């Protein structure tokens with residue numbers, strides 16, 4: 001698949017590569033402006049959507065409904081999301097079995113990435129629960 005990217009998409013990608021983590025669209029927009037880029041927020045959203053469709057970046061929606069974007073990489077992370085305070089703890093391992101990946105591929109589905117999220121209460125929030 002040949003990919004032709006717009007300038008704004010290239011700028012978004014280069015920033016995401018530099019960050020090596022996830023970022024929301026608003027912060028991404030601010031960082032691009034700091035770099036002297038003159039993209040509008042709507043262009044940032046459009047660029048993120050195009051890169052997502054292309055299978056280059058992934059979107060994670062936090063418990064507070066906010067979207068975070070990051071480059072798709074082999075050493076991705078899964079999260080434990082606290083519904084109490086909205087914090088996300090990252091898991092160091094990927095529990096997805098190779099067998100499951102193969103099962104999806106057997107359906108002739110091209111997998112860009114997968115997500116696995118856990119929701120509950122963090123240690124601090126558990127202690128705040130009335131008995």
Ligand SMILES: [Zn+2]
Nearest residue numbers: 082085122125
């Ligand atoms: Zn919490």
Ligand SMILES: [Zn+2]
Nearest residue numbers: 076094095096
């Ligand atoms: Zn995984």
